[in-house]
Each structure stands twice: as structure tokens, then as C-alpha cells.
Amino acid sequence: MIRFESVSKRYPDGTVAVDELDFVAPSGQITVLVGPSGCGKTTSLRMINRMIEPTAGRILIDDQDVTKVDAAQLRRGIGYVIQHAGLFPHRTIIDNVASVPYLLGTDKKQARARAMELIERVGLDPRFAKRYPSQLSGGQQQRVGVARALAADPPVMLMDEPFSAVDPVVRDQLQDEFLRLQSDLGKTIVFVTHDIDEAIKLGDQVAVLRVGGHLAQLATPAELLSRPVDEFVAGFVGRDRGYRALTFATVGELAVHDEQTVTMGAPVPSRADLDNWILVVDAANVPQGWLNLAELRPDHTTVTAEMLYRGGTLATQGGSLREALDACLSSPSGRGVVVDSDGTLLGSITAAEVLGLIEKRRPGAAAVTGSGSERR
Amino acid sequence: MIGEVFTWLNDPAHWKDTRFDTGIATQLAAHVRFCAFALLVALIIALPLGLVIGHTGRGKWLIAAANTLRALPTVGVLVLLTVIIAPHFYGRTDTGYLIPTEIVLIVLAIPSILSNTFAGVENVDPAVRDAAEGMGMTGKQVLLKVELPCSLPLIFSGFRSATLQVIATATIASYLPLGGLGRFIYDGLAQQDFPQMIGGGVLVAALALVADLLLYLVQRYTVSRGLTGRFSKKRLPDPRLASVTQAEVAAI
Numbered sequence: 001m002i003r004f005e006s007v008s009k010r011y012p013d014g015t016v017a018v019d020e021l022d023f024v025a026p027s028g029q030i031t032v033l034v035g036p037s038g039c040g041k042t043t044s045l046r047m048i049n050r051m052i053e054p055t056a057g058r059i060l061i062d063d064q065d066v067t068k069v070d071a072a073q074l075r076r077g078i079g080y081v082i083q084h085a086g087l088f089p090h091r092t093i094i095d096n097v098a099s100v101p102y103l104l105g106t107d108k109k110q111a112r113a114r115a116m117e118l119i120e121r122v123g124l125d126p127r128f129a130k131r132y133p134s135q136l137s138g139g140q141q142q143r144v145g146v147a148r149a150l151a152a153d154p155p156v157m158l159m160d161e162p163f164s165a166v167d168p169v170v171r172d173q174l175q176d177e178f179l180r181l182q183s184d185l186g187k188t189i190v191f192v193t194h195d196i197d198e199a200i201k202l203g204d205q206v207a208v209l210r211v212g213g214h215l216a217q218l219a220t221p222a223e224l225l226s227r228p229v230d231e232f233v234a235g236f237v238g239r240d241r242g243y244r245a246l247t248f249a250t251v252g253e254l255a256v257h258d259e260q261t262v263t264m265g266a267p268v269p270s271r272a273d274l275d276n277w278i279l280v281v282d283a284a285n286v287p288q289g290w291l292n293l294a295e296l297r298p299d300h301t302t303v304t305a306e307m308l309y310r311g312g313t314l315a316t317q318g319g320s321l322r323e324a325l326d327a328c329l330s331s332p333s334g335r336g337v338v339v340d341s342d343g344t345l346l347g348s349i350t351a352a353e354v355l356g357l358i359e360k361r362r363p364g365a366a367a368v369t370g371s372g373s374e375r376r
Numbered sequence: 377m378i379g380e381v382f383t384w385l386n387d388p389a390h391w392k393d394t395r396f397d398t399g400i401a402t403q404l405a406a407h408v409r410f411c412a413f414a415l416l417v418a419l420i421i422a423l424p425l426g427l428v429i430g431h432t433g434r435g436k437w438l439i440a441a442a443n444t445l446r447a448l449p450t451v452g453v454l455v456l457l458t459v460i461i462a463p464h465f466y467g468r469t470d471t472g473y474l475i476p477t478e479i480v481l482i483v484l485a486i487p488s489i490l491s492n493t494f495a496g497v498e499n500v501d502p503a504v505r506d507a508a509e510g511m512g513m514t515g516k517q518v519l520l521k522v523e524l525p526c527s528l529p530l531i532f533s534g535f536r537s538a539t540l541q542v543i544a545t546a547t548i549a550s551y552l553p554l555g556g557l558g559r560f561i562y563d564g565l566a567q568q569d570f571p572q573m574i575g576g577g578v579l580v581a582a583l584a585l586v587a588d589l590l591l592y593l594v595q596r597y598t599v600s601r602g603l604t605g606r607f608s609k610k611r612l613p614d615p616r617l618a619s620v621t622q623a624e625v626a627a628i
Contacts, residue, residue, distance in 0.1 A: 075512035076512030086503035086507030088507075088522060088602075089600070090600035145507075148507075
């Protein structure tokens with residue numbers, strides 16, 4: 001547990017970076033600090049491992065005042081991940097990951113064995129171990145950064161915009177894997193981002209800071225979306241917060257319709273049951289895309305990949321209403337494709353049906369109550 | 377003319393010492409000695425200084441001051457120092473001449489080593505330094521385990537250019553009654569023995585090239601491949617590309 005007690009940071013020139021900040025980051029959970037630039041979120045994070053010293057107040061990690069511990073010793077017990085990874089360019093990946101164990105005097109062989117384990121754990125090819133950071137892409141470097149922070153198995157991790165310098169596809173992947181990793185490891189994490197979507201996706205609780213280092217609201221993501229305390233938070237959380245709140249709304253089973261399908265490589269069917277759109281699946285019944293029978297040319301006799309519309313997203317059975325609605329809205333046929341957790345087709349659902357489910361929740365749900373555990 | 381230079385260089389008699397003349401081998405050794413000593417002292421002064429200034433960011437004026445030293449006319453300083461120092465030494469020793477020569481060479485070598493070391497440390501990616509501190513390295517560890525190895529390419533380039541300058545300039549030792557390869561150049565000039573003069577120049581150039589080659593080899597085996605980008609041709613498939621295709625497959 002990390003506790004901020006009236007922590008302030010004032011610079012000699014009078015600027016106030018953090019003003020009387022009070023909050024608790026509970027053990028085993030992800031606390032996200034989010035806010036516009038200049039809100040003191042990075043300063044707050046860096047005060048935890050004393051990269052910056054507070055001018056007033058105390059920060060306690062498990063009731064131990066951080067300023068009472070030697071800074072280097074303190075930092076060796078805290079995982080630290082930063083935006084551009086900051087890997088040591090002169091060390092191989094495995095030695096980068098083993099950096100903290102080396103500092104702690106761990107036997108080299110043992111440190112490397114542990115590092116190897118972590119390299120695989122963060123989803124990197126073990127063959128990368130002997131390579132150098134400059135040979136890796138930004139996303140891969142960031143994985144190494146996470147592995148390096150985990151190497152000494154610290155109970156606390158500080159992450160300063162770790163995923164903001166990679167492209168959106170990779171970022172999404174890194175976030176998913178980070179959540180998976182955290183569900184195994186249960187670290188106490190303080191995570192800084194300027195991206196409210198990332199905050200809502202990753203946080204067990206989110207602290208919204210406003211410029212000048214004031215805490216505007218500390219709440220679970222669902223609460224933040226449904227009940228922002230003031231104009232600032234509402235504005236920061238964003239316009240389509242109603243839609244995004246559906247991320248935390250689940251309904252048991254979606255009642256799906258059977259969907260007529262055609263297998264990849266099979267002859268093109270002459271007609272479809274409902275309209276011109278027909279769903280194409282592969283041999284394992286995994287949806288591949290939609291086929292528009294009205295657009296076929298005479299030489300289109302068998303179903304091939306280039307004939308498909310791939311724009312639609314998939315909804316997972318048991319997933320969020322947001323996913324279900326998005327699947328409908330993004331599907332060219334208007335029918336959202338629902339799959340089970342293996343990705344095989346279950347059937348389809350329409351936007352009207354999803355909206356019906358959303359409407360039904362309203363009376364009992366004055367607020368969208370959700371917790372981190374409902375997150376997929 | 378070129379032929380005569382080769383004849384002069386190839387004559388075994390010129391390589392050996394005689395009662396009256398000092399041969400090429402001995403002068404070459406003397407030249408190497410002057411240079412090695414000056415470079416070693418310059419390195420001992422400039423390397424730690426550059427590292428500390430780069431690490432702390434304090435005392436940057438010293439870098440600028442050292443760079444102004446480059447503007448000093450070497451021969452002028454040599455003569456001045458000799459006039460001041462030499463009279464304090466009597467007898468048959470060279471010390472009175474050796475000290476001014478070494479000072480001039482050291483002063484010549486310091487600026488490039490110092491400013492390159494400083495630039496090397498200062499150019500270390502701030503994120504790398506931040507990560508090093510954030511993981512619990514002490515200031516000394518950050519300097520020795522991160523900043524120094526990351527600065528090596530620039531430090532080497534500074535040291536190599538200092539080496540070339542010192543080897544070339546050490547010929548002025550023979551302006552004073554000292555040995556070194558400059559002896560052949562000055563004597564050749566004085567005696568209108570141009571093959572000897574040019575031969576001396578060729579030897580200086582050859583020595584400089586050999587020294588640079590040796591330093592290149594040392595650099596090659598001390599600087600991390602991660603910094604120089606010399607990797608084996610074998611490439612791994614980029615998993616990022618693979619993941620994009622996975623993502624594409626996932627979206628219908």
C-alpha cells in the first residue's frame with residue numbers, strides 16, 4: 001500500500017507541481033494517475049521512489065516513510081518503467097532485464113535464468129535475449145522495460161506512460177498483456193498516463209488530477225464515467241463517456257440468432273437467407289468476414305479472402321455491452337457477430353436487441369455499477 | 377625522388393645506430409615514447425574530468441577553456457617553455473627539453489579527449505539515465521556502468537584524433553636537441569638531404585596510421601555492439617508484423 005499524506009511539491013521559483021495530495025494506492029491494485037500535462041502526475045509518481053523529493057507531507061510504502069530509506073536501496077525494491085523504456089543500449093536484452101538483480105548482488109547465472117524466464121513471460125521470443133535494444137521495435141523494447149522492472153520481484157511498480165510511445169495496435173496488445181500479467185502477479189502499481197481511455201482500461205481506481213497538482217476525483221473507472229464530480233472531470237473523461245461506460249456493463253448470455261455461413265474456399269452460394277450479406281467462416285468455424293452477394297462478379301465462383309469485408313469487430317459471449325454494440329455498428333450487414341471465448345462462431349445479434357438490453361438495465365441501474373472484476 | 381626516399385628507408389644502415397648517427401629504430405622508439413607518455417598523461421587528466429563534468433553538468437566552462445587551448449601556437453609555446461624551464465637543468469640530461477615538449481603535447485591532446493568525453497556523457501539518452509537512477513544505481517554506478525560505456529565511441533574518436541595530432545606534432549621535439557622521427561625531417565632540411573627529410577615524414581605518417589589501426593582494434597573489442605550497430609546479418613522475423621496480422625484476422 002502506498003499512502004500520500006498531504007504531499008506537496010513547490011519549486012523555488014514558486015511553481016506548485018503537486019498541492020496537498022492525499023490518496024492511497026491499495027496493495028495488489030492498479031492506481032492510475034491521469035490528467036492534462038502540468039497536473040503533477042509524473043511528479044507525484046517520481047516522489048514515490050524519490051527521484052523528486054517532496055517539499056511537504058509524507059509518502060508511506062507499507063507504513064514506511066520513503067524519505068527514511070536510502071534512495072538507491074529504496075529504488076531497488078521498486079519496479080520502474082518509463083515512457084521510452086530507457087534500456088541500456090550497450091547491454092544485451094538479458095543483461096538489461098537482469099540489471100536490478102546484478103545491483104543487488106545476485107549471482108550472475110541465477111540472475112540470467114530469472115531474466116530469461118521474464119523475457120518469455122512478457123511475450124518476447126527467447127532468441128531476443130542475446131540481442132541489443134536497438135535491434136528491437138518500440139513495443140518490444142517496452143516489454144523488455146516491463147521485464148526489467150519485474151526482475152527483482154518488487155512488490156511495488158511505478159509506471160510512467162509506459163505505453164504511450166508505441167502505435168495504437170501494439171499499445172492495445174501491451175495493455176492486454178499487462179493486465180494479464182498483473183492478474184497473475186498482483187503488484188501494487190501506480191501508473192501515470194495522459195490518456196483517459198488507458199486509465200479506464202487499466203485502472204482498478206483512477207485518480208484524476210487537475211493542473212496545479214490537485215486531486216479532482218479518485219474513483220473506479222465505472223464510477224468516473226457515470227458520476228464525474230465536476231465539469232473538469234466530466235470534460236476530461238470525454239464526450240462519449242455514456243458509450244464507454246458500457247465497457248463495464250455486462251449481461252449474462254446474449255441471445256443470439258443462428259447465422260447462415262459459408263466456408264472459405266467453398267463455392268459461392270446463390271442466395272442468402274436474410275439479405276445479400278453472408279458470413280464467411282474458416283474450417284474451424286472462426287468468422288473471417290462478410291460476403292456481399294450483390295457485388296459478385298461472374299468469375300467469383302469460390303469464396304476467397306479478397307472478396308471479404310473485414311471491417312466488423314467481434315463480440316465475445318459474456319463480454320461487455322460496448323463490445324456487443326460495437327460489433328453490430330461495425331458490421332456491414334448490421335448483424336453483430338458473437339463468438340465464444342475460443343473465437344468460434346455462436347451467432348449474431350442486432351443493434352436493436354443490444355439497445356433493448358441497455359434499456360432494460362436502466363431502472364435498476366441508476367449508476368452503472370461495475371468493478372474491475374467485470375472487466376474483460 | 378620517390379625511389380630515393382625508398383632507398384633511404386630501405387637502407388639497413390639507416391636503421392641502426394652508429395657512433396655518429398642515431399638510427400631510425402632508436403628514433404622511432406623515442407618518438408613512440410614521447411607520444412605515449414603525453415597521451416597517457418592527457419588521458420589521465422581529461423577522461424575523469426570529462427566524465428565528471430558530463431555527469432554533474434558542472435564546470436562546463438572548463439570544456440570551453442580547454443578548447444581555447446587549441447588556438448595556442450605549438451612551436452611558440454614550446455620555445456617559451458623551453459626558455460623558462462631549460463635553464464633550471466644542468467648537465468647532460470635531456471630533462472630540460474623533455475618537460476616543455478611533453479607539456480606542449482599534453483596540452484595538445486587534452487582538448488579533444490576532454491570535449492569528446494564530455495559530449496559522450498552528455499549525449500547519453502536522458503531516458504537511459506533516468507532508468508538507471510530509477511532502478512537504484514548510485515551516481516557512481518550510473519557513471520561507470522552506463523554513462524562511460526555509452527560514451528566510449530565518442531571517447532575513442534577523441535582519443536584517436538588526439539593520437540594523430542600528437543604523433544604528427546611530436547616531430548617538434550627535434551626542434552630542441554631531442555630525438556624522435558622529427559630528427560630526420562629537421563636534419564634532412566638542414567642538410568638539403570630531401571630523401572631523408574621525406575623519409576622521416578613518411579615514417580611519421582606510417583606510425584600515425586599504425587597507431588590509429590591499433591586503437592581501432594581496441595575500440596572494436598571494447599565498445600558494445602549495441603552501440604555500434606554491428607550485428608550479424610541473421611534477422612528475426614519482426615513479431616510486430618505478426619501481431620498486426622493476428623489483429624487483422626481477429627477483426628472481421
